[in-house]
Amino acid sequence: MTTPASSPDPPSLGWRAALAALARLPQGVLSRATGAAADLPVPRVLRPLVIGGFARAVGIDVAEAAMPVRDYASVNAFFVRRLKSGARVFPSDPGILASPVDGIVGQVGTIVDGQALQAKGRSYRVADLLGAQSDTSRFEGGVYATIYLSPRHYHRIHTPLPGRIRSARHVPGRLFPVNRPAVQWVDELFAVNERLVAHIDTTAGPVAVVAVGAFNVGRISAAFDPAWSGRAGTSVTNRGRAPEARRDYDPPKTVEAGDELMAFHLGSTVVLLASPEFELLEGVAPELEVRAGHPLAST
Secondary structure (H helix, E strand, C coil): CCCCCCCCCCCHHHHHHHHHCCCCHHHHHHHHHHHHHHHHCCCCHHHHHHHHCCCCCCHHHHEEEECCHCCCHHHHHHCCCEEECCCCCCCCCCCCEEECEEEEEEEEEECCCCCEHHHHHHCCCCHHHHCCCCHHHHHCCCCEEECCCCCCCEEEEECCCEEEEEEEEEEECCCCCHHHHHHHHHCHHHHHEEEEEEEEECCCEEEEEECCCCCEECCCEEECHHHHHHHCCCCCCCCCCCCCEEEEEEEEECCCCCEEEECCCCCCEEEEEEEECCCEEECCCCCCEECCCEEEECC
16 A cells, blocks of 8 residues: 555545554455354344344435345345335436446546546556456546445446446455545555456447445455355455456356346445446536436446
8 A cells, every 4th residue: 555645635644544554454354254244144033123223323225125124134135135126227228328336426537548536636547447458448538437335325236238248357455445535545546455347348338347345345246147256156356265367258248227237245336437439427526426327428
């Protein structure tokens, strides 16, 4: 981790000390322990108290969940809950790039010289984010959007527009938090943390959905390839033994807008990349709160 002496918008001294301490800890091990705790079965009689209390504490709208709180066996099962049918609607126009998740928009913009903006004064290389230089040229001059998922948000990731998944990549890394202080302070944070990348070819141009892991959020499962997620389809990322780094699909996997793509087992960030054929829509800017299906860019 690089922590320059002069950051444009440095977080508090307390956060800087916490991030420096976290850099020395076994982030993967600690995150797996948190995941194991979240997977512990909750007796049915206690679920309204434990899971319902968690939902109230972080502000989750339980009315959208596909099942009542008492039907979720663990905190994690509730965290990766599906929603009622029709709760999220995606555009029918294949030229509209929609948000794949519920969350808060961070930085958005155009990829220039292979760089995207992380925060004021901080950028990262798209090649590092994707884990491969060969994939970068397809996005030069295209758009990017970063969307942060807080604990109150719905945590399944959906396909942003129709297309075909030609390849996917698991990129090992750290598990720093992805909240505002970390984004402000940890150099190239999104290209440092562990992540799962899905490349989608669309009629409008290539798109990449990058699910970025975070501290206590090390597990990301792949709905488009359940077998990649290991035993019981638990996770591609943050496993004791890393899975194969890349998967190619021949024939490619066909996906429709709104299809389930991945899931965070707790909360994190998605970075969406699209080719130069796309332009960001008016009003898509930092701090905008979106739901899955919200239009972000169009051809």
